Amino acid sequence: MQYQTKLCCVFQKTREANGSLSNMAAKFNLVVNGIAILTSEALYQACRFPSRPDVQEIIIAQQSPMSAKMKGKPYRKTDNRADWDDVCLDIMRWCLRVKLAQNYGSFSTVLRSSGQKPIVEESHKDRFWGAVPSKENPDILEGENMLGILLMELREELYQSSNPSKFLTVEPLDIPDFLLYGKPIGKVIGKAG
Numbered sequence: 001m002q003y004q005t006k007l008c009c010v011f012q013k014t015r016e017a018n019g020s021l022s023n024m025a026a027k028f029n030l031v032v033n034g035i036a037i038l039t040s041e042a043l044y045q046a047c048r049f050p051s052r053p054d055v056q057e058i059i060i061a062q063q064s065p066m067s068a069k070m071k072g073k074p075y076r077k078t079d080n081r082a083d084w085d086d087v088c089l090d091i092m093r094w095c096l097r098v099k100l101a102q103n104y105g106s107f108s109t110v111l112r113s114s115g116q117k118p119i120v121e122e123s124h125k126d127r128f129w130g131a132v133p134s135k136e137n138p139d140i141l142e143g144e145n146m147l148g149i150l151l152m153e154l155r156e157e158l159y160q161s162s163n164p165s166k167f168l169t170v171e172p173l174d175i176p177d178f179l180l181y182g183k184p185i186g187k188v189i190g191k192a193g
Contacts, residue, residue: 003131003141005122009114010141012122020110021119021151024093028103028181032188033180035060040099043070047091050179052079057181085174093150099169100154101190104164111155119148119155164192 003010011018014025030037037043037060045068046056054073062068067150081087103161112127120141123130131143158167172178176183 001143001145002134003145005120005139005141007074007117008120008141009117010120010122018110018114019120020107021114022121023099023147025155027064028070028099028107030098031093032058032098033183035180037069038063038074039065040095041065043098044092044095045069045072047095048072048080048182049075049083050081053182054180055079077110081177083176087173089146089150090173090175092147093153094170094173095148096154097167098188101170103190104167104190104192108158108164108167111151111158114137114151114155118145119151120145121147138171168192 009018009021011021014017014022019025021029023039023044026039028040030040030043032043037046038168042060042062042065046059049059052075053063055072059068059072062071100111122141123132123143125132127143129145129147131141131145131148134140134142140173161167168190170190172185172187
């Protein structure tokens, strides 16, 4: 897909405009199964390794989301979920819902502030989760932009509902081995404030 940057809500770096939409944004703390997690990126990366609680612990212990992502990289070939390609979108959708549930006031405001514009993560190389500048025209971004699509899906649900409590409970995914530190991930409860 192609996106004209002037017509979109584009984000790239967390400290720039719209950066709070990024999974790398650090001001949206989470708690899953009683475990404090600094970012939705760390949660997403930990979900890659349900059979390796030790790797999940290393990822979640990182103080930066990029470190969390990089710490898991060496284990991807040998310990990644076998069904990762089949479940990664569902897991990302779930992580975004957890981010919203536990940071409803601030994150719902961020989502709504994007209006009705397409949300696009600008990347240097990731054409799946984001979109990259076109070689022919740098004002055009090209890619699947799956993170942006999931964010727009969540934003649309927010617009369609006037009841915040609908977003404050996130059920666990119905997938095999949905585990954190060796225990099944339970229901996540948030708060409206």
